[in-house]
Amino acid sequence: MRPVFAFAPDFRARVLALPQLLRHGGTGSGAALPGGQSEFLGYRSLSQGDDLRRVDWNIFARLDQLHVKELGRGEAPEVLVIIDRSGSMADATGGKDRLSRELAVALGHLGLVGGSEVQLCSLGEGGLVTLGRWRGVKRMDTVLQCVERLEIPRGGTWLGALDHLPPRSGAGRACFLITDALVDPLPAAGFAALGRSDDAALFLLSAASERSLDAGRWSCTGGEGEAPLDLSVERNLQSAYLAALAQHEEAVTALARKHRIHSVVATDEQPFEAAVQQCLRQSGAGG
Amino acid sequence: MNFARPELLWLLLAAALLLWISARPQRRRLTTHMLLQRAMQATVAQSSWRLRWNNLLLGAGLLAALLALAGLQIAGPDAPLVVLVDARASLQTRSADTTAEQRGLALVAQRWGHTQRVLQVADVAAAAAQQLAAGARVVAISDRERLQVPMGAGVVQVGDDEPNAGITALGVDAESRLLVSAARRTTALGAVPVRTLHVVVRAASGAERVVCSEPLNEAPLTRVLALEALLADDTVIARLTPRDAFSEDDAAQLVAMALPLRIGLPSEGAVALQRALAAQENTEILRGPGPCDLRVGDGDGRHRLQVVAADAGVAHEGILGGVASRACAGEKMHLALASAPAGAATLVAFAGAPLLVRHQDVFVLLTDPAAMDGSAALPLLCADLLAQLRPQQHWRATGVLDADATSGARAQHDRVLTEPAPSSAFASCEHALLAASAALLLVWLILQFRARRRS
Numbered sequence: 001m002r003p004v005f006a007f008a009p010d011f012r013a014r015v016l017a018l019p020q021l022l023r024h025g026g027t028g029s030g031a032a033l034p035g036g037q038s039e040f041l042g043y044r045s046l047s048q049g050d051d052l053r054r055v056d057w058n059i060f061a062r063l064d065q066l067h068v069k070e071l072g073r074g075e076a077p078e079v080l081v082i083i084d085r086s087g088s089m090a091d092a093t094g095g096k097d098r099l100s101r102e103l104a105v106a107l108g109h110l111g112l113v114g115g116s117e118v119q120l121c122s123l124g125e126g127g128l129v130t131l132g133r134w135r136g137v138k139r140m141d142t143v144l145q146c147v148e149r150l151e152i153p154r155g156g157t158w159l160g161a162l163d164h165l166p167p168r169s170g171a172g173r174a175c176f177l178i179t180d181a182l183v184d185p186l187p188a189a190g191f192a193a194l195g196r197s198d199d200a201a202l203f204l205l206s207a208a209s210e211r212s213l214d215a216g217r218w219s220c221t222g223g224e225g226e227a228p229l230d231l232s233v234e235r236n237l238q239s240a241y242l243a244a245l246a247q248h249e250e251a252v253t254a255l256a257r258k259h260r261i262h263s264v265v266a267t268d269e270q271p272f273e274a275a276v277q278q279c280l281r282q283s284g285a286g287g
Numbered sequence: 288m289n290f291a292r293p294e295l296l297w298l299l300l301a302a303a304l305l306l307w308i309s310a311r312p313q314r315r316r317l318t319t320h321m322l323l324q325r326a327m328q329a330t331v332a333q334s335s336w337r338l339r340w341n342n343l344l345l346g347a348g349l350l351a352a353l354l355a356l357a358g359l360q361i362a363g364p365d366a367p368l369v370v371l372v373d374a375r376a377s378l379q380t381r382s383a384d385t386t387a388e389q390r391g392l393a394l395v396a397q398r399w400g401h402t403q404r405v406l407q408v409a410d411v412a413a414a415a416a417q418q419l420a421a422g423a424r425v426v427a428i429s430d431r432e433r434l435q436v437p438m439g440a441g442v443v444q445v446g447d448d449e450p451n452a453g454i455t456a457l458g459v460d461a462e463s464r465l466l467v468s469a470a471r472r473t474t475a476l477g478a479v480p481v482r483t484l485h486v487v488v489r490a491a492s493g494a495e496r497v498v499c500s501e502p503l504n505e506a507p508l509t510r511v512l513a514l515e516a517l518l519a520d521d522t523v524i525a526r527l528t529p530r531d532a533f534s535e536d537d538a539a540q541l542v543a544m545a546l547p548l549r550i551g552l553p554s555e556g557a558v559a560l561q562r563a564l565a566a567q568e569n570t571e572i573l574r575g576p577g578p579c580d581l582r583v584g585d586g587d588g589r590h591r592l593q594v595v596a597a598d599a600g601v602a603h604e605g606i607l608g609g610v611a612s613r614a615c616a617g618e619k620m621h622l623a624l625a626s627a628p629a630g631a632a633t634l635v636a637f638a639g640a641p642l643l644v645r646h647q648d649v650f651v652l653l654t655d656p657a658a659m660d661g662s663a664a665l666p667l668l669c670a671d672l673l674a675q676l677r678p679q680q681h682w683r684a685t686g687v688l689d690a691d692a693t694s695g696a697r698a699q700h701d702r703v704l705t706e707p708a709p710s711s712a713f714a715s716c717e718h719a720l721l722a723a724s725a726a727l728l729l730v731w732l733i734l735q736f737r738a739r740r741r742s
Contacts, residue, residue: 088318096318182321210319220320229323240326241319248322 005094007148011102014273015109015140016048021273022110022280023051043067047137070115077172077198078119079111082162084179085124089153091207095268100178101147102272103203107176108143110276112136116174119166120146123179125155128164159183162190172198176279177261180205181252188255195259201279202256202263204249211267213241291358291717298356302349306342341734348727355720367404368707369418370395371440373429374409376692380430380533382447390701391428391445398443398703399426415440424707430697434704441707446698452482452503453536453693454525459682465512465541467525469503470694482527486512491520503527507690519543519680536693539686545678547571551579551588559660560594563669569678580676581650590648590676597655600625605638607664609671618664625653635671643668645675 046055046066054068083104090097104120111118112134120131120143132146159179175197181204194200213233220229249265256263262282266275290296378388408414411427416437418425426441427434434442452471459465469484486499499512523541530537550564551573560583565572573579582588600623624640628651631644644651650672659665
């Protein structure tokens, strides 16, 4: 039977409220939503999630219809969201998978709100697969359904496929990679390709259970195609594991930094809004 | 192996389930396979052995506790073979230079090898039941034709065909006549050889006089002999000659023995006097009324001892003077002495004044004995007093066996009648198992505690 994933009932509302949250909640000075706006492009009808401050009240007075002004820097850059679907993303509690899906939808929605064309790709056994391209804020539900229908992660990691990123459009590209980067060696070439985007961010996910490996019996599914492990974690192994985890995260963020990729370390215990907020704050701080 | 409470063995299933739950890997799944492998490479601590040991300890502890609860008993591989020898005297009958008992023990040793204990018992059936209940293997040795023993006990019957004659009774009747009886056992070997019954009175000086000597032609033989001037120091010896294979019943002695002096004390009080009298040899103290040789105070008795009131008398200082009390003549005391009744003979004096006097069968102690309590004077005074009493004599026979041993029915062959049942002795292991369980679980707990502290 095919595993089923479903977002929480309030997830859609949280995603729709995300732009508002980012504007008011403080993404920091200079922070901008994916795409960014600076130039008047035209009017469109008010839709859910739009900022009321952008409503043109003159149009409303004349036509009795709510329209908002669309602003942009000419053509909005493309937003590329890449979600890792390798087996390691399916942890025991499913928290890592959930967070990755939530981030994908949230980032896609932000791109749509920003007027960008949003491209969603999965990185799994089949390499880099484009799941769809959407434009316009009304396609948010399509994005959400597409992400919700993704199968449970399985198989090996194909981060190397990042080498084959599609060429960016002339308007530029903001690229987001959602992964746990549990691969050895780290895909330096893929990160380099990612770094060639105008704006690139890496969401380095981990499950809370994996960050606080307490003593006891553990089984490891061998999600990366390795043989399953059944072992007893004691103090030595515990400390060695935590050191390896910290070392791994340090190596990933260092590699990302080298290629001008913002990195956000997120666990399934924190809400996706916080990770997005942190990402945009870094992006804003970096210019 | 046996269990006192086998129904509790069902708990083994629960323990096994508990162990399985404890030992199975927890479904705490990780996907950080790569990091785990790195960690395992980084450390050489392969500590799964500790986990296995933990489970082994827990399992062994639980198993030991359960077996103890179920009352595990292990059959003793060398359950003791207890040999019960019938205390019947006829087992001492000699035949071919060995007694029946020795032949029986040799037969047991030859048949079953090791023997842990040999007990001589009068009631073989009861002793066998007791030993069987204690889990021992039991073999009874007896020369009785029919020996009743509990099921499971082995029986070795020893017997002989030796004819026997023996003295079965020896005593003095109320009229000081000597009574002697003899009996004999006739066997298939033929007539009993002619034996002669001799009765001899041996004086204290060693001189003997024969009072009877006649052949034992009839059986049983009983003779009543009128003896003249049988003294207390005399010993009457009855003897059958020549001796036969069972010599224990061929001679008996009759000696005069003094009966203990019975001293009657009042129901309460006279504690000092009681202690001093009880310290004397061959005395028997009675409290309350009853026949006695010496009655302290008023009451029945062959003799009486009167004690004066505590506050009566005139104070004297000096030392005792008596027969036995000479030993403490140097001990100076203060005593209040009452006046001696007229016509009384002084037995013990104190500071020249009479202290213990006698008038016919009445003795009078002229001071309060409590005043002499704690010193050696009072017991010595009592010794002088008791020396005045003549203890009653009675005659006691030694070496007389009952007629059953002498002429009762006996087996005629040595043989194993029944084999002892295999050992059903089960040693209870409950305490050892409980101790082992406690130790194992304690070690397990310590290891768990240490592991938790480390983590």
